[in-house]
Amino acid sequence: MKLGLVGLPMCGKTTIFNALTGANRPTSIAAPGKLDVQMAVVDVPDQRLDALYDIYLPERKVNAKITYADIGGLAKGISEGGLSGSFRNQLSQLDGYLHVVRVFDDPNVPHPEETIDPQRDLDILDDEFLLTDLITVENRIGRLKDELSKGKDKAANQKELDLFERLLGTLESEQPLRELELSESELQQVSGYGFLTLKPKLVLLNLGEERIDPAKLVSVTGKKTGVLALQGQIEAEIGQLDPEEAAVFLAEYGIEEPMRDRVIHESYELMTIQTFFTVGDDEVRAWPVKIGATAQEGAGVIHSDLERGFIRAEITPWDVLVELGGEAGARQAGKLRLEGKTYILQDGDVMTVRFNV
């Protein structure tokens, strides 16, 4: 899963990137309009995986991973005529956005809009994204009409045109594309366009030293959209400490769950992702999978051969497996279930795929 930190200049993207990844990237001023990207991969902490590891004691423990991208250079007005290719390429590769909005007030840190106004700032970038999608949709509609007038691929082109007219209607009424109800096949059809307003969005309010109720600052509603209030600078500093010291400071500031964990939890929820596990003497591993995925689709997350040659899956909930000391114990106790292709995976399932290719 790849998540990108976006926001207006000087809102605290790099500070939050450091807090999320433990990096120590200098907070310097990125030139507005000039794309600047830094990435880091982090493990998704998971106590269930740790418990499975303690039973199997395999060579490797492989956590699920998240890639964070600190994306500098976005600013008001840079998407006239649509965001430029390099920005769009970068942004369309993301699975979701972490939209950082500045709340902290500090006379030493200039603000591109001079004053502190979280809702205004949030809307500025949202508008840029919306405009970028609008231009893509308009261009595509123009091309489809052109093809249709030449009598090419009539049925297919008309169907696509109908779909794109719906996208246009949504964008023209200033709604992000994530608001639109799209079927699996429609989503498939638009997936190649990398629409920015179709991606899940988690708003990160960078509060600074104060603690304020997010509802007092911005109104964030709609599908696949969430909001978290964070103390960027404080957490970035705590992130540089060793775990014991960090725990003391977190308690002192009354931060119950560190930003790293909160952002991951919320992102999994927004993207409707859950976790299943595989176990063995060589490795125990956590795999992210869409909620609602079947056992066969889950097998495909591991390897396409496993999906293709899927015969059945042996399934045990992780806590049952831990309690019974592993698969042998679970089998003896009759707790290792055999499931077919269409079984819907549950969060925390341990799966062994039987397959034949």
Ligand SMILES: Nc1nc2c(ncn2[C@@H]2O[C@H](COP(=O)(O)OP(=O)(O)OP(=O)(O)O)[C@@H](O)[C@H]2O)c(=O)[nH]1
């Ligand atoms: N007082 C205060 N300053 C902060 C906070 N978070 C970030 N800053 C400061 O604000 C300035 C900008 O922070 P960055 O993290 O570099 O912001 P950015 O969004 O990455 O900025 P660009 O990459 O230039 O667009 C830096 O000097 C930070 O130290 C905060 O919570 N409180």
Ligand SMILES: [Mg+2]
């Ligand atoms: Mg930065």
